Amino acid sequence: MPKAAIAADKLNRWFGVGEARTYAVKEVSFEANWGEMLYIVGPSGSGKTTLLSMISGILRPNSGSVAIDGRDLWSQSDDEIADFRLNTIGFVFQDYHLFPRLTTAENVAIPLILQKRNWGEALSAATQCLKIVDLADKAQLPPTKLSGGEQQRVAIARAIVHQPRILVFDEPTASLDGETGRKIVSFVKAEILTSKRCIIMVTHDSRIFEYSNRIMEMEDGRITGFQQGQTV
Amino acid sequence: MKQILILAYKLLVNDKGKYFALLVGTTFSVFLIVQMTSSFAGILTKASATVINIGASIWVMDPAATNSVLSNVPMPDYVLDAVRSINGVKYAVPLYSGTALVKLRDGTYQAVSVIGLDDSSLVGRPKLLEGDIDDIFAENGFIVVKDEEFPKLENPKIGTDFELNDYRGVIVGIATVPTGALYGTPTLYTTYYRAITYIPSMRFTISYVLVQPKADSDIPYIKQQVTRLGYLALTNHEYQNAISSYLEYKTSIGTNTLLMTIISFLVGLSICGQTFYTFIIENLEHFGALKAMGAKGRELVYVILFQAGFTALVGYGLGVGLSTLLITAAKLRLPEYTSRLTYTNLSLAFLMVLIIASISGYAGVRRVLRIEPFEIFRG
Incomplete structure (x- = not known):
């Protein structure tokens, strides 16, 4: 039986101490599979981003476990977890976090640079990825010269340039108009998602629900249900 | 990386x-x-210009006067004889170092530094640009250093004369030295005897005894013997350091x-x-x-x-x-x-x-x- 891409078991994360302790995520268990595009949806403060951080190796849970392709994530050392983020995860942040002082191609090449790949080789691979997102002609521009949609595509190119198996999107359409948002998510599903890849997307943009395989709903730090994407 | x-x-x-x-x-x-x-x-x-320019290996001086070449305490003649008698001394000569006022031809006065070199050897003499070193023995002969202070003596030429304590002085040579002086005064070289004759001095007249050791290994012994005489012997480098230390820590x-x-x-x-x-x-x-x-x-x-x-x-x-x-x-x-x-x-x-x-x-x-x-x- 193939192992799940992500298997979270009884994850808990709280902030504060004593009476001020607040649960951001409480007793959350779920699995995401290879070839699946799983949405995590819910109102603000429902724990979506905290959960996303715990399954992508960014935030250590207070209790519970996360297994990636069968391997326990949080029992590893800090350096191993950093390596896991670098080699296995591709991040698309809500605010993109592109570097304004670098060119678009250099921005995309950053994960390869962190992997200590040759600078020229990294730029070449980055340019290839920019072709995939249809931005090859903007490779030498700084990201500040690009539109919001173009910046989002640069962020996607950066997330896939090092061929990660898991892609994590945090509110990818929050800063985009409806049409651009739909185009980008449609593109991600058609071009980026493969049977060997898993995409987790946190969103509350119902306009893009149709592209998901499965939707996990959260409220007050708990999972309240799962639905098939197209049926929502 | x-x-x-x-x-x-x-x-x-x-x-x-x-x-x-x-x-x-x-x-x-x-x-x-x-x-x-x-x-x-x-x-x-x-500040160490004279020490550098004279270039002697060892400077013997009164221990109370190590701050500057100009603030020396004159020593009696027997110190010279005593130093000459120390084993390991190749030769030892007296040096006069002092200041004076010279009256220029236009009637103005200018402060100068005067260096009096040993009459028999002229140890520490500067490199001449013009003139003949032997002319320093001529009547009233002085050699002037052509440095940044030179114009203060109205750009003298060979033959230019001046007055120094009612004595006539004549420029017989123009010289150059490695380092210019700090105190803003032109420098004149003459013989030791003429210097102590022209410039009023105290009972004792030797500012320094310049010593050349036979070998570097003799230096510690010479220093020890000079100390026993009640005086101080410093190598060129040590004397420069002493002057520097004075400026660094006591001014x-x-x-x-x-x-x-x-x-x-x-x-x-x-x-x-x-x-x-x-x-x-x-x-x-x-x-x-x-x-x-x-x-x-x-x-x-x-x-x-x-x-x-x-x-x-x-x-x-x-x-x-x-x-x-x-x-x-x-x-x-x-x-x-x-x-x-x-x-x-x-x-x-x-x-x-x-x-x-x-x-x-x-x-x-x-x-x-x-x-x-x-x-x-x-x-």
Whole structure:
């Protein structure tokens, strides 16, 4: 039986101490599979981003476990977890976090640079990825010269340039108009998602629900249900 | 590692405004430090001008007078004989060093330094540009040093005469010396006998006994024997150090230079520290993003240390270059400008700029290591 891409078991994360302790995520268990595009949806403060951080190796849970392709994530050392983020995860942040002082191609090449790949080789691979997102002609521009949609595509190119198996999107359409948002998510599903890849997307943009395989709903730090994407 | 340092370099220099501010701060600081210490080094060298120019191996003097060649305490003649009798002394000769007022042909008076060389050997004589050294034995013969003070004697030529304590003096030679004097007075060389004759002196007349040892290994013994006589024998280098120590620790020159150097350092530190810290704070989210993407803490430390170190090195180069330009230009316009770049000055400035970079980098490292990628994720 193939192992799940992500298997979270009884994850808990709280902030504060004593009476001020607040649960951001409480007793959350779920699995995401290879070839699946799983949405995590819910109102603000429902724990979506905290959960996303715990399954992508960014935030250590207070209790519970996360297994990636069968391997326990949080029992590893800090350096191993950093390596896991670098080699296995591709991040698309809500605010993109592109570097304004670098060119678009250099921005995309950053994960390869962190992997200590040759600078020229990294730029070449980055340019290839920019072709995939249809931005090859903007490779030498700084990201500040690009539109919001173009910046989002640069962020996607950066997330896939090092061929990660898991892609994590945090509110990818929050800063985009409806049409651009739909185009980008449609593109991600058609071009980026493969049977060997898993995409987790946190969103509350119902306009893009149709592209998901499965939707996990959260409220007050708990999972309240799962639905098939197209049926929502 | 190299790839990450290239990334660090691009993140630094592509932020032109901040990078320029950092360079200005470092360059200005290095410039001030080098200027202050070079001026001080120039003063120290010029204060030892006579010691350097005479070039004797050992200087015997009264122990109470080691501050400056001009503030000597004359010694009795028997000291010369006693020193000559010490084993290991190849030869020993007297030297007169003092000041006098000369009356120029236009009737004005000018202070001069007078060096009286041993009549029989002329040990310590300067290199002549014009004239014949033997003419120093001619009646009223003086040799004038052609340095930055030379015009104060109305640019004398061979044959120019002047008056010194009702004695006539005649310029018989024009000489050059390795180092100009600090005190702003022209220098005249004559024979020892003529010097003590023309210039009123105390009961004793020998300012210094210049000693040439037979071998360097004889120096400790000679020094010991001179001490037993109740006098002090210093090697050329030791005497220069003694004069430097006096200026460094017993006059306001050293203290003021030290204070100005510290102020320059603090100015540089505050400008660079503040600008670099602001640079780090403004890029904090990017460092957080790098951390989230898998950069390890130590790699971010390398990035910051590289940026601080690179800025420090470029600023150091620019600061030293600017100082060199200014000193060179100033010396072309003002020959008496007292400034000298030494390896010690450059090393001190380098050390200080490294401290500036380290403190600036440390503040940035602390901030970056504390950032949690989760904060970036949360936006």
